[in-house]
Amino acid sequence: MSSTAKKINIDIFLNNDGQIKQIPRPNRTKIPVLSYLASKFERERIYSEKEVNALIDRWHTFGDYFLLRRLLIDCGFLGRTADGAQYRVLDSISECYRHGKNNGNKPDVLHG
Structure with missing residues (x-):
């Protein structure tokens, strides 16, 4: 198994309740x-x-839901409408590349 195919253990970034207690710096762990x-x-x-x-706030302990929301959008996990x-x-990280621009009220990834 190559090093890129290895599963990353995220437990060190979670508390006993499963909340994120810190966000890792390297993308291979952050993702x-x-x-x-x-x-x-x-x-x-x-x-x-x-x-x-509110949902993000429930699942982390360091009080920065703005950062986590931005990372979820920038990394393609969440999409949003142009007006936010x-x-x-x-459905997948690659979905953000398929959408490109917002079509009607279909949420899209914020770029930039």
Whole structure:
């Protein structure tokens, strides 16, 4: 098994309640932690910004849901409408590349 194919153990970044206690710096570790957080969202559900913030807030301990929301969007785990009113879980990281621009009210990834 190559080093890139090895599973990353994210337990060191979680407390006993499963909350994220810190975000790792390297992307190879950050992505699995963000994937874990994204798994707390219901697929197919549309969330308001307030609901996204509340859910993220429940699943971390360091008080920076802004950072985690931004990372979830930038890494392609969450998409949002152009006006930021609606969010949803993207099916895969590559989905952000397929959408490109927002089509109607289909949430898209914020770029930039």
